[in-house]
Amino acid sequence: MTLAMDKSSITFLNRPPASNLQPLSINPSPHHAWKRIAKWKVSYTNACIDCGLCVLACPYGVHRRLEGTLKMAQPQNAECIGVPCEKIHPDNFCVKQCPFDAITVTPNPEFDMLGDARYSADLMASLWHMAETGLPPPEHLYERRVGNSGGGFDQLRFRFKKTPHEQPSANDLLEINIGIDLNKRPTGPKIRIPVPWYGGGMSYGSVSLNVMKARAMAAMAWDTFTSTGEGGYPQELTPWKDHVITQVATGMFGVREETIGWARIVEIKYAQGAKPGLGGHLLSDKNTPDVSRMREAVAFTSLFSPFPFHSVYSVEDHKKHVDWLSAVGRSVRSLSDRFKHTAPDILVSAKVSTPGDVDMVAVGCYYGGVNIVHLDGGYGGTGAAPNIAKKNIAMPIEYAIPKVHRFLKEEGIRDEITLIASGGIRNAWDMAKAIALGADGCVIGTSDIIALNCTRCGNCDKGRGCQHGIASTDEVFAQQIDPEWGAQRIQNLYNAFSLDLRLICWRLGLKNIQELRGRYDLMYHMGNQGSD
Amino acid sequence: MTARFHRYRIATRNAPLTAAPIFRTIVNRADFCINCGICQSACPYDVHERQVASLELRVSSPKTSAPDSLSSNPQPLSWLDVPKMADPKSHNCTNCFHCVNECPVGALSLSGNPDFHTQGDDFYKTEAITAVIFEADSGRVPVSGAGYRGPFAGEGFDGIWTDMSEIVRPTRDGIHGREWISTAVTLGRRPKWALINQSEAPANIEIGIPMIFNAADLPAVPPELLDWILKASLETQTLTLARAPIGKEPWKNPSAVLSSADASLPEYFSSLKISELDLTGRAPDQWLDCWRQRKKHNPKALLIVKAPLDTRLVKTYGQLALAGVETLHLRGSWRGLALCGKHLTDALRLIDDHLIDAGVRDEITLIVSGGITAAEHVPKTLLCGADVVALDLAVLMALGATRFDSSGKTLKLTGPWLPPDPKIAAQRLKNLLGSWRDQLLEILGAMGMRDVQRTAGETGRMLLNEELDKEFRGLFSPAQAADDPRYG
Known part of the structure; x- marks a missing residue:
């Protein structure tokens, strides 16, 4: 086993028994306590005599006494698994256990206001x-595996070898290797991440510095990466520079030789899945003086990145681009004292969207010399994009991955390139499916942000930005996110993801997540039912 | 046709409806609210505000603290003076849950607005209508944060993605090079060869956008509806298909295209440069004769032939085109279906293919209408084979008609409709065209297209869910027992 695998185990071992993980141990100030919207509503009628039988009955701790009294406290609605409890725990269902029929459990109408077809209310609440908690939610509380979009990942299911009743031991899970290599070429530095995902680009400007810090800290804790996005590389992120990818996008905002040298991986953003064929959008109110200084632009003007790179109109141009970045990275790193002890070479990733000829694009990227081809599917996240572009341009990632995977295989270069999928990867189940479709790993963005309390209201672009303080550079709004608290939340999420991924691998009978790549036989499509 | 360079633009400006806005979320304030006002600072969209204190209340309120003798400033209002929180302004709510989360006593909750889903009908959902209303309000491109939130794919328009190009010819420059993309289209017969003698050139008309209005099928309420549409089409230099005969000399408006099913026509028809022959009610075998008869009447004019969209009639369309019809207007149902039951997009591709096989596609102009009610429908219809789209139901949506029944042959308004202020009605339609044109430019830019006329029938520039899904499913062997508990 490699060193990276050990690191992953350490990260994992630092936490288990995971149930002991202290949720939200950091700074529980009111601004930071996110009250999960409950799926079920538990209420007591006047007939309640505070007997406390429900406290004893409930396995989820919904019912509690007010501390120091015999009075019943407000029920912890968010923990309740609701009416299905009657079947799952027939002897512990509080409604039946109450001798005075004083408990009612009803669906919470507010829960229906959450979510949409892609991120269903259940999916968001499970995130x-x-x-x-750092753990996957109880099986019966939320449908955490799929959303309601009716296609793609939501129509795929695994053919597990083991039934849900068979439970793995902690050792079974630990034995599973979910790490991946980011450089599969014979040359260049070997970078291995212990989990098959890293964080996607969110620019300084679209999100606040606090959010970037939180993501970088979480990336470091998990020995993976996060990306700066196209808005430049704030100096404040340099403590985590070994875990931050520098993105070079068409706007070239804040791209300096130094920022290329800071990174171990540089990402060229040719296109973004949410707005393929369009440049980045930063609307005027979010372009605060700090942001504009970083971007070397005029404050409070709207910044639209051009599309495409005007220096890249062919594979040869692309190769020049890659060579330029590698050369800059190498020279900065070998000349500067700061990088004396690090490998001088950097990895280059190309982030491309998913047009009909995405397979040719991937091959072109490979011949240009990149190490990572990063496909960003049409249903990916964004801080601001025209609605028409989100839905209607370029294909979803589910269709693009097998197309590229199989084409690269036919070309005989599949094992020299790391194929990373993003754009609509919502959780560990989507990641596992993306890998089974042929990707090596995934990039996630929206789930990081949901961990920071995003409700996907879509106001990231409006006025000063997000009122939750996530996608906002406004000084007042941004204070709501404490980087340490945010990092803990994202780390918790990553822990749950890694557990889910290990569980999936275990139930499929795999020891290494790389064995899952391109295993179409391990999945089936719900739409194919009845056709046999 | 003119050599002078002219940049086409549509002047949009805010023209909001006076009718109450349609909104999705209702914010509820429980009676145990402690009026602390945290929600007010939590919400940047002014859902939560305090009641306005009346002057009397301020004057008569007792002072609860001793006057500050060191300062001449008036005393700040004490806690007792602060007015209570007003009822939440739910129409401003963006469903972000920030106030719900920040409320220290849990007094706020969100719930669905039952009125939200009573708009439209069983086919057109409220979300589709509110999108058109937003575009007509502002003339802007709807932009939002977070990724796409709808279903994976669907049928008809929803089963198509437009393609894009990763690294492209230097013909486009994203948002900065938009002005170099032409959206102009020419209606009329396109000769196969260059004409030496320009006087032989067939009649044709150039319009700045591939969108015209089809008022001929709209219900004639309110009576000013046609005037508004004609005004908007005149100011945007496009065309309006309108039923003839009509009063008040609308034919003097150069953007009006009178549509008639009759062979006997009012006298003013002979002076028109462009008109429409409606063949909808006639048997297909009479179409050609009917067109010849009408063409004889005024051979110099551009005559649009309107026929129902039906894949069973492909041969007839081919005959019409071969006989010399310049412009064919194919009309689908209000819900974007062809008469044969196929989706407009699928039917149109078949017809386009047939006309190409017959060798006449490049000579005629295809106008398509019916069910084009969203900005993305325009490029998708063009890619499927249309040269121009005609908007009808979208006009009503833009003017605030939200309750209708689109299931039948004629469109029925089923609920009360407060038409907009006549002063802004035409502006709203201009806004709609302006917004849709901008969105068309986004798509053209992403495709690397510089001229909208090149998109007509360019099926290679679209991705069909039908094909991709088939390929995708083919990767997986058929499901075994789906109720096997091991599968999940």
């Missing part, structure tokens, strides 16, 4: 649960 919040994971960010809070």
Whole structure:
């Protein structure tokens, strides 16, 4: 086993028994306590005599006494698994256990206001649960595996070898290797991440510095990466520079030789899945003086990145681009004292969108010399994009991955390139499916942000930005996110993701997540039912 | 046709509806609210505000603290003076849950607005209508944060993605090079060869956008509806198909295209440069004769032939085109279906293919209408084979008609409709065109297209869910027992 694998185990071992993980141990100030919207509503009628039988009955700790009294406290609605409890725990269902029929459990109408077809209310609530506890939610509480979009990942299921009743031991899970190599070429530095994902680009400007710090800290804790996005590389992120990818996008905002040298990986953003064929959008109110200084632009003007790179109109141009970045990275790193002890070479990733000829694009990227081809599918996240572009341009990632994977295989270069998928990867189950479709790993963004309390209201672009303080550079709004608290939430989420991934691998009978790549036989499509 | 360079633009400006806005979320304030006002600072969209204190209340309120003798400033209002929180302004709510989360006593909750889903009908959902209303309000491109939130794919328009190009010819420059993309289209017969003698050139008309209005099928309420549409089309230099005969001399408006099913026509028809022959009610075998008869009447004019969209009639369309019809207007149902039951997009591709096989596609102009109610429908219809789209139901949506029944042959308004202020009605339609044109430019830019006329029938520039899904499913062997508990 490699060193990176050991690191992953350490990260994992630092936490288990994971149930002992203290949720939200950091700074529980009111601004930071996110009250999960409950799926079920538990209420007591006047008939309640505070007997406390429900406290004893409930396995989820919904019912509690007010501390120091015999009075019943407000029920912890968010923990309740609701009406299905009657079947799952027939002897512990509080409604039946109450001798005075004083408990009612009803669906919470507010829960229906959450979410959408892609991120269903259940999915979002399960992400919040994971960010809070570091563990996947109880099986019956939320449908955490799929959303309601009716296609793609939501139509795929695994053919597991083991039934849900068979439970793995902690050792079974630890034995599973979920790490991946980011450089599969014979040359260049070997970078291995212990989990098959890293964080996607969110620019300084679209999100606040606090959010970037939180993501970078979490990336360091898990020995993976996060990306700066296209808005430049704030100096404040340099403590985590070994875990931050420098993105070079068409706007070239804040790209300096130094920032390329800071990174172990540089990402060229050719296109973004949410707005393929369009440049980045930063609307005027979010372009605060700090942001504009970083971007070397005029404050409070709207910044639209051009599309495409005007220096890249062919594979040869692309190669020049890659060579330029590698050369800059190498020279900065070998000349500067700061990088004396690090490898001089950097990895280059190309982030491309998913047009019909995405397979050719991937091959072109490979011949240009990149180490990572990063496909960003049409349903990916964004801080601001025209609605018409989100839905209607370029194909979803589910269709693009097998197309590229199989084409690279036919070309005989599949094992020299790391194929990373993003754009609609919502959780560990989507990651496992993306890998089974042919990717090596994934990039996630929206789930990081949901861990920080995003409700996907879509106001990131409006006025000063997000009122939750995530996608906002406003000084007042941004204070709501404490970087340490945010990092803990994202780390918790990553822990839950890694547990889910290990569980999936275990149930499939795999020891290494890389064995899952391109295993179409391990999945089936719900739409194919009845056709046999 | 003119050599002078002219940049086409549509002047948009805010023209909001006076009718109450349609909104999704209702914010509820429980009676145990402690009026602390945290929600007010939590919400940047002014959902939560305090009641306005009346002057009397301020004057008569007792002072609860001793006057500050060191300062001549008036005393700040004490806690007792601060007015209570007003009822939440739910129409401003963006469903972000920030106030719900910040409320220290849990007094706020969100719930669905039952009125939200009573708009439209069983086919057109409220979300689709509110999108059009936003575009008509502001003339802007709807932009939002966070990724796409709808279903994976669907049928018809929803089963198509437009393609894009990763590194492209230097013909485009994203948002900065938009002005170099042409959206102009020419209606009329396109000769196969260059004409030496320009006087032989067939009649044709150039319009700045591939969108015209089809008022001929709209219900004639309110009576000013046609005037508004004509005003908007005149100011945007596009065309309006309108039923003839109509009063008040609208034919003097150069953007009006009178549509008639009759062979006997009012006298003013002979002076028109462009008109439409509606063949909808006639048997297909009479179409050609009917067109010849009408063409004889005024051979110099551009005559648009309107026929129902039906894949069973592909041969007839081919005959019309071969006989010399310049412009064919194919009309689908209000819900974007062809008469044969196929989706407009699928039917159109078949027809386009047939006309190409017959060798006449490049000579005629295809106008397509019916069910084009969103900005993305325009490029998708063009890619499927249309040259121009005609908007009808979208006009009503833009003017605030939200309750209708689109299931039948004629569109029925089923609920009360407060038409907009006549002063802004035409502006709203201009806004709609302006917004849709900008969105068309986004798509053209992403495709690397510089001329909208090149998108007509360019099926290679679209990705069909039908094909991709088939390929995708083919990767997986058929499901075994789906109720096997091991599968999940």
